[in-house]
Amino acid sequence: MLDTLKEHRGEVAPSLFPDLYITAFKWMLLARTVEEKLGSLWRAGKIAGGVYLGKGQEAISSAVGTMLKPGDLFGPLIRDQAGRLAFGEPIIDVFRTHFGSRTGPTMGRDGNVHRGRPRQGYFPMISHLGALVSVVAGALIARRFKGDRTAIGATSIGDGGTSTGAFHEAMNMAAVEKLPLVVVITNNRYAYSTPNSRQFACSDLVDRALGYGLEGHTMDGTDLADCLEVVGNAMERARSGYGPQMVVGHCLRLTGHAEHDDAFYLDKRLLESPVGRDCLKVAESYLCKQKWADETQIESWKKVAKQQVEESVAIAQCEPQADPSEETWCPYATESVAKAHSVR
């Protein structure tokens, strides 16, 4: 399935950079379009629970999803819509999961950002930050056992998530095992409402790479070109046997933690600073400046994205919701265990 999900993507080579940039840009655009729709559906009361958006982080996320190759592994986090799509997530999975549809990848048993397709190397996150890093690392251990020397894994974390014990344990373990793991830290300045100053005391998170004994990279998360280059380079290093790579991308979360949060606490000076640029607008300008696309072309891409999103929503809205009477209510995979569990 992964191959079919990823067949739209070309090989990465410097001579193809305009194509690569355009591809990654389109994923950013599609992600923004998907998320704007999610926001309006939430405000209309069509979605239960929270809606967590990645506005302002699309360049980092898209770069990760775009630069991974077929057969690689990806463990995204909450603000990774662009990377998920670039890695091959069908748009309809997004809406089915948010609607709690029976047909979605989690069958209504989990919602919003907790979706994935583990069999295709696309790992679903749990809410506990940092917990997915060791899971992706373990999947790479399995690949090593199976003699796969080409695959790498990438996973995402935020500035807040780096404070967890799980993150530390996993980074250290991945370094000890010299796994081809790329950990992309998006420093979007806020963990929910908590600013960097209350989250960590080192001058830059990338300094931690040295402590773990792995290679660290920094990128401007508002600049897609920089993200593609730095993430691409880190992935090549991981693939070439240089062990885990830590990439820190700098940007600003241009939305609340979730849609219920108006982010009143956000420091307005950050919004006006370079880190507060909207990566999508920056990329649009760059496309025009490089003459890789003009405004008419970009408008037509936006139209296509909107159409794709509307089609997926229309389908997902007509599909059946999870139904208690059809639920197995069985959390066990083994037949004999499932039977024993259901006796009383």
Place this chain on the structure above:
Amino acid sequence: MTITYLEAIREAQRRALRDDPRVYIYGQDIATFGGAFKATKNLAREFPGRVIDAPISEDAMVGSAIGAAIEGMRPIVEMQFADFSSVAINQIVNQAATLFWRTQVACPITIRLPSGGNPGSGPFHSQNLESLYAHFPGLVVMTPATVDDAYTMLLEAIAIDDPVIYCEHKYLYNRLKVDALTEAGLPPHKARVARIGRDLTIVSYSAMVHESLSAAEQLKRGNIEAEIVDLRTVKPLDVDTVLASVARTSRLLCVGESWPWGGVNAEVIASVATHGFHLLDAPPQRINSKDTPIPFSPNLWSVHKPSSQVIAAAARRLFDW
């Protein structure tokens, strides 16, 4: 030639490593050193690269096992002591236990917990955590009490598609011996009648089965015949076997080494009260460790956990009720 409970655990792992290339073991000090209790002694030499020393990172150990399981492996994680599994509790109960439910992708990992006390082990090297893990849907919790079960149930734990918390009792490691291992065990989710009796049912598991059997010998001298049911697996719980025994004896005493509040004993009693109230001639009773942290002093420890004398006394009171 005899084989101990500990050796049975090692033999099961050796056999799994030999027969199934998907199996590997990950834990602290398990390779060259052979494990804190020698449960993996010589296995690293026999299976190079498949018995791997882990950093002191229980969360990452279990997280990585989950990732490897998704990719088709059958990892065994050795916790150095059951107590330290609490560091990994998030990965165990939130990631591993829910994976199949969330994704329909199974999580076939086995987490070995060297459980229970020995004299002088104290509050952080003596815990029995089966009740804690049994609380979470999606986990299988095994508590083998015999050498044969230690062997066949560990093989079963590795073979099944769900995450298994395998509670091996340290007190039994070198105290239990058999002449040869059995190859055909009972189905793992089935309780076993360890002793037949007519007067009351004692439900137990793990090391407390042996205290209960010893209590039964004391009771026999007073002409009380206790039936002992060994739960073997506490999640899922084989309530039918317990009910069938209570139907014969009309009296129920539950014995566990873990703490009382909301534990396996409480669950067994609740199940019997719900489904077999009419079978009972007396209020069901339970004996657990005292509801305090586990004491270091051997003197204190010896009365902290249930002993055969305490079990026998409770059984007599129940018989006379």
